[in-house]
Structures are given as structure tokens and as C-alpha cells.
Amino acid sequence: MGRPRTPSGRARETNRRLTLEYPDAVCELDHGNPFELLAATILSAQCTDVRVNMVTPTLFARYPLPEDLAQAAPAELQEIIRSTGFYQNKARSLIGMANALVDRFGGEVPGAMEDLVTVPGVGRKTANVVRSVALGLPGLPVDTHVGRLSRLLGLTTEMDPVKVEMELNPMVPAHERGLFSLRLILHGRRVCVARRPRCEDCVLNDFCPSSEI
DNA sequence: ATCCCGAGGG
DNA sequence: CCCTCTGGAT
Incomplete structure (x- = not known):
């Protein structure tokens, strides 16, 4: 099932600032409510x-x-x-x-x-x-894909959601906390899935220790 | 069959 | 720590 795909976004990391850029997000709610x-x-x-x-x-x-x-x-x-x-x-x-x-x-x-x-x-x-x-307050929705998030952070044994939050929070630009959270959720749900991670769609391959690309 | 965008309860 | 609750996707 090797399907070549064009990566649908990109990631950059500058100092301790991490930005995930996926095309957009799916929730059709009024996020201001x-x-x-x-x-x-x-x-x-x-x-x-x-x-x-x-x-x-x-x-x-x-x-x-x-x-x-x-x-x-x-x-x-x-x-x-x-x-x-x-x-x-x-x-x-x-x-x-x-x-x-x-x-x-x-x-x-x-x-x-x-x-x-x-x-x-x-x-x-x-x-x-x-x-x-x-x-617009600090906060990262760390859910059951915390194990895969730990993989991204290069953590091998640390699976504690609070620890992961503490590591990631300072890397999120304050003005896009909400967007980051939504993209983080989408990333765990649609790209970095448990079974067969879709690394060909992932924007984090450059610095993911588990990248299959 | 197995896993999940969890949380509450024993 | 374990279990339950539901439907859907893979």
C-alpha cells in the first residue's frame, strides 16, 4: 500500500518554539464559544x-x-x-x-x-x-496518544501526561495556543496513529526519532 | 480482533 | 490498579 503523498504541512523548530502547520482543522464549532x-x-x-x-x-x-x-x-x-x-x-x-x-x-x-x-x-x-x-490560556490536550508524543520528544520511559505538558508548553507560541492544540489533536488522530503511523504525511520527520522516512 | 479526541468509579 | 461505558474505524 505504498502511496506517495505530498506532505500536507510543515514543521519548524526555532530555539524552543515549535510550530505545527497542518492545513486546517476540522472542528466547525465557534471556537470563541x-x-x-x-x-x-x-x-x-x-x-x-x-x-x-x-x-x-x-x-x-x-x-x-x-x-x-x-x-x-x-x-x-x-x-x-x-x-x-x-x-x-x-x-x-x-x-x-x-x-x-x-x-x-x-x-x-x-x-x-x-x-x-x-x-x-x-x-x-x-x-x-x-x-x-x-x-487562549496555556494548556495542551495530552490524551492517549501520549506514548506517541513521548516518541516525538525523544522520551523513552516517560509517559506521564503532566510531564509531557510541561515539556511542550513552553514551546508553544502564546498567540497560537488554540491552533496548536487543535493540530496536536489532529496529528495524534490522523498521522501519528498507533498501528501504522502515516509518517509520509507527518510534518515532524526531520526531528522525530521514530520516523520511518 | 483491537484501538480510540476520556472520565468516573470501585 | 482495575473496570465500565458505545460506536466506528482499521
């Missing part, structure tokens, strides 16, 4: 971006604001999000999340990690997506 991004990120667990994008228009038409989602009937919400998988957990998380925003954060998405992780359905990875993409 933290509530929508948070809900979509909860939905995205173990699920492709394409499928999340199929349900979000209906979801936000039905529940435009945290106040609306907080009062959703579980069965109706489950029906809307069913195709994203884990739909019972996700429906419970979404309703709990909305209630938390309304009850404890004035209907807004909090920016502090300590606050975010107290919100139902929000772990460190989801919190970092929201922080970087919606709020």
Missing part, C-alpha cells in the same frame, strides 16, 4: 471529529445555552448524541456540566484548571482543550 467547545469536547471522547460535527448543530439548536442544557430531558439528549458513543455517560456529563456552570460559575465556563476539573465530565484533557482553544 467556550460552552459549545466544552460540550463538543465532552462528546469527542472515543469518537471522531466528523461524527461530533454531525450532532452539534442539532445539539446547540435545541440547547443554545447552559441554562437550556441544564434542564434537558436525558432521553431526548441521549437521542441527539447517540451516534457519538458512550451516550448515557455523555448525556449525564453534559447535563451535570451545564448545571455546574449555572450553579457555581454564573453560567460561564471557568478558566482555572482547579475549577474546570470539578465540572462533571471534565478531566485534565478536556480542561486543556477549553483553556487553550476557547480561552
Whole structure:
């Protein structure tokens, strides 16, 4: 299946600044709306971006604001999000999340990690997506492809997501934290995949110790 | 068959 | 540490 491909982006590294340049990104959400991004990120667990994008228009038409989602009937919400998988957990998380925003954060998405992780359905990875993409704060969504990220960093035994975040964070230009996070996610999902890494599409071959090119 | 854009719970 | 929850992709 050797298919020659034109690399679809490039990478440069200057001092400690790393820039990933892929052509663009896929999430059709309004990234300036933290509530929508948070809900979509909860939905995205173990699920492709394409499928999340199929349900979000209906979801936000039905529940435009945290106040609306907080009062959703579980069965109706489950029906809307069913195709994203884990739909019972996700429906419970979404309703709990909305209630938390309304009850404890004035209907807004909090920016502090300590606050975010107290919100139902929000772990460190989801919190970092929201922080970087919606709020422009430091934060890297280090998920299950952390092992492959460790490969990129030249780390052999270090698989701790927090350590990886600490190593990568200073390399991300402040003005493109959100973009970097989205591209990092896409890179783990579409290029540096577990089984058969698509090194021919990867922009990091020049300094990836595991490059097959 | 196996892995995933996770998080909560035992 | 382990397990569960779901559907889809490979």
C-alpha cells in the first residue's frame, strides 16, 4: 500500500518554539464559544471529529445555552448524541456540566484548571482543550496518544501526561495556543496513529526519532 | 480482533 | 490498579 503523498504541512523548530502547520482543522464549532467547545469536547471522547460535527448543530439548536442544557430531558439528549458513543455517560456529563456552570460559575465556563476539573465530565484533557482553544490560556490536550508524543520528544520511559505538558508548553507560541492544540489533536488522530503511523504525511520527520522516512 | 479526541468509579 | 461505558474505524 505504498502511496506517495505530498506532505500536507510543515514543521519548524526555532530555539524552543515549535510550530505545527497542518492545513486546517476540522472542528466547525465557534471556537470563541467556550460552552459549545466544552460540550463538543465532552462528546469527542472515543469518537471522531466528523461524527461530533454531525450532532452539534442539532445539539446547540435545541440547547443554545447552559441554562437550556441544564434542564434537558436525558432521553431526548441521549437521542441527539447517540451516534457519538458512550451516550448515557455523555448525556449525564453534559447535563451535570451545564448545571455546574449555572450553579457555581454564573453560567460561564471557568478558566482555572482547579475549577474546570470539578465540572462533571471534565478531566485534565478536556480542561486543556477549553483553556487553550476557547480561552487562549496555556494548556495542551495530552490524551492517549501520549506514548506517541513521548516518541516525538525523544522520551523513552516517560509517559506521564503532566510531564509531557510541561515539556511542550513552553514551546508553544502564546498567540497560537488554540491552533496548536487543535493540530496536536489532529496529528495524534490522523498521522501519528498507533498501528501504522502515516509518517509520509507527518510534518515532524526531520526531528522525530521514530520516523520511518 | 483491537484501538480510540476520556472520565468516573470501585 | 482495575473496570465500565458505545460506536466506528482499521
